[in-house]
Amino acid sequence: MSEVKTITGEFTGSYAINPLTGKEIPIWIAEYVLKDYGTGAIMAVPSDDERDNKFATHFGLEIIPVVDKSDYPDADMKDKVGKMINSGFITGMEVKEAIEAVIQKLEEDGLGSRQVNYRLRDANFSRQRYWGEPFPIRFDENDVPHPVDFSELPVELPPLDNFKPTADGKAPLGRLEDWVQSTKGRREIDTMPGFAGSSWYFLRYMDPHNDKEPFSKEAVDYWQSVDLYIGGAEHVVGHLLYSRTWHKFFYDLGLVPTEEPFKKLINQGMIGGRSNFVYRANEKFAEHYLEEKLKSVSHAFEKNKIIGEGENAFEVDFACDECKVAIELKAIHRLERYDDKHHEQFEKMGYTFVPIATEEVFSHYHDFTPITDKIKRAFENKERVVPNANVKETALFVSQDMIEDRSMVTKLHVDVNIVHNDIMDVDAFEKSRTDFRRAVYVLNTEGQYKCSHAFEKMSKSKFNVVNPDDMVDLYGADCFRMYEMFLGPIEQGKPWNTEGINGVQGFLKKFYSLFYNENGWCVTDEKATPEELKTVHSCIKYVNNNIERFSFNTCVSEFMKCTNELRKMKCHKKEVLQDLVVLLAPFAPHLSEELWHELGNTDSVNKTSYPNHNEEYLKESAITYPISINGKKRATFDFPVDASKEDIEKQALKLEIIQKWTEGKTVRKVIVVPKRMVNIVVG
């Protein structure tokens, strides 16, 4: 609604009067008012609103600059900062002050009164269903709503057997006449939406055993705001919005110490589906294919040929003047209307009429002789041929890498559960889709049917739904959890691809194999080597840092790297592995808990403290420097950690490979960034 490319509007002929200045302001109708809200007047501020500004410019309306933002160079048009100008008694005030001053003035002059409006995003706060908190509201004999008495709170949902709407279309609670019609009036029977009641639960979590009130002041003063709230899209638009509304309301009432309920909010990306597609040949495909095949019958066939003359002229799909054959290509159900009369019409003009069904073309794709034979019979024997009724419901599917022209195929969703690595199980496809039971395939050179793919929201209609419960059954909760983390950054939407879960499963197996070999438990009390300690402590460092950044996918990678290295070292030492088990606990809680106990601990792994790395173990003796010529890496070389810039420069220039590049050229500059890189500029 608000998308306006061409600005349109109309002056109404009326004026509003500015109550403070008495000045007349023209009232215009503009079309950029949102449909859903556009029932009242909008105050336009052309100097400080993009759309208003364009509107005013377009119609040559007066634009009075009212805010000087020169003190705020970073502010844009909409920001409410700066000093008022050209604004009568508020000129010179900061915007915030000015708003306050205007409200006061209007109140003093009796022109209006201050009011705070709380708004909910969705005006339809109530729902006509059973599940949801009942409104504590009754209506009196005049249908005026009143809140129920405090002593009657909370109003609980009464038990109900039938959750369908009433016969006259009212909410399910309307079925309970006794409950609805109390002595104090008729109860509201709509209920609140789900997120209404759940929008303050985190406050209850701060004081879960309180049986006197929802939460105590002491508890919320102690816990303050929630440190981190992670939720999906539906949370952000619904529940979190109400949470903030409720919370601000509570704050105004002095019930909570913070204005905002959450210190940090992460909107996790949606795990979407990875859809697969098959390509069904369409009529154009059949036409094109038939045209090619007709060449083997006669080169004299012409496409879209008009035969006959004047009023009796016909256009047919293909006709051959030499062999006197006219061909119509259509879907089989559309050929049924061609009766004997139709044949006779063609015969009068000296042609034999050959109806061919697109399904026949598809059906005989791999061996076209039955069709060409039929055409030959038509011109040799003048035989009246009919389409083969057995080909009904035949569809031709073309492997994605065999498509020559996208306009000749129709893209259709296919069940992802019968596609592996984009190769479709053709037998399973036929079994799953009764509508395509008579299917013919154009396979690729490897004899496979290859599908295309796309990232889409999971949906039954897109056949791309993967059930998390099935995944947990197959791979276990730890594996499922870790794979979700591994897929990508938490805030980004990403496609679920079941093929990839093998990687995480493999990791968990490898990790387990550090503790168990074919003979059982194999953890030893040997002393760890510096190498082993370095491996595990660099992992501890990395994971701690990346948890702080909410970069869980890279943490999983780091665990994989660490495990691969320890396996190469054949490390089964408790000193090394114990820390790693604790480090892994938030990622694979079940496995960690089990191994933690196997390591001889009696309490939960979650009750021990998270490991910190020891910088001592991470010390390097040498650093590998990339050595570039004009910014392009040409070599790498290990220099001692404490090598001076001068030494590095001198040695780098001496390297054989570098000499090759500097030969015959002038070294203009050498840049050495300690512990990073070397760049040699030649010219």
Added chain:
RNA sequence: GCCCGGAUGGUGGAAUUGGUAGACACGCAGGACUUAAAAUCCUGUGGCCGUUGAGGCCGUGUGGGUUCAAGUCCCACUCCGGGUACCA
């Protein structure tokens, strides 16, 4: 329109302040083990040219720019995703 985010191999993604692009996985190819399969292990894997154990060129959506050095910073653009208010 405006605001915010994004675009990196066949795929998901990594690169924390500009400093070895492609970590870690998936997939694929080849090999080991096996009667066979599964599982497991090893090797290779951005593209192109060259090849003997050499090496070279190109490469992070497009076009410019800054810099010794750009996925990263600046300008312009294309495409994709999300948001877009009776505030004033």
